[in-house]
Amino acid sequence: MRKCLLCNAPLKFIKFKCRDGHVCKSCYEIVSLNFTQTIKSKSYEELIQLYKHHDIFQEENSFEITRKINQLILFDDSRKRFCLPNHPKYSNENLKPEIFPFSIIGCCTIIEDEEILNEKNKCLGTIKVTIFMKQENPVSRDIYLVKNPIEINSIAFKTMQILARKIKEEIETIQNGVISC
Numbered sequence: 001m002r003k004c005l006l007c008n009a010p011l012k013f014i015k016f017k018c019r020d021g022h023v024c025k026s027c028y029e030i031v032s033l034n035f036t037q038t039i040k041s042k043s044y045e046e047l048i049q050l051y052k053h054h055d056i057f058q059e060e061n062s063f064e065i066t067r068k069i070n071q072l073i074l075f076d077d078s079r080k081r082f083c084l085p086n087h088p089k090y091s092n093e094n095l096k097p098e099i100f101p102f103s104i105i106g107c108c109t110i111i112e113d114e115e116i117l118n119e120k121n122k123c124l125g126t127i128k129v130t131i132f133m134k135q136e137n138p139v140s141r142d143i144y145l146v147k148n149p150i151e152i153n154s155i156a157f158k159t160m161q162i163l164a165r166k167i168k169e170e171i172e173t174i175q176n177g178v179i180s181c
């Protein structure tokens, strides 16, 4: 019997094809980011990366998600912390998921870059949210909502614009100490 490429479980009727073999349903759920991404063209190496990423995240089980904005930012209101999953799709750096206390939140900016493609008269754009953390060595983290330029009139772009504003709003609400649970 064939085995799951990631966890070695024997595969029955339900299996999902990737470039180097098949994975079982529970692994598929993880590497397809809750069934939102296809894995057909992904290699073993790519999938195992996603799989490990998930594992690391699960280990932080003391983090209780009370609110979240998609998979972009998660909040644990009872412990007053937030988590940046730093998923490769939304991050430019190769970072593990990180947890920060509310108390070090600095400001938050949205940067939208737009460029006009003259030939087609289309306007493409990217969206990035940057959160600044006040600590001894200040750091900032970028969330790339739209990493590769897409048409700014598209629904995808507009959806991400709304999410970017939502993140900024949440961050500012926490900063102002008016957290409604």
Ligand SMILES: [Zn+2]
Binding pocket: 004, 005, 006, 007, 008, 009, 023, 024, 025, 026, 027, 028
């Ligand atoms: Zn599996």
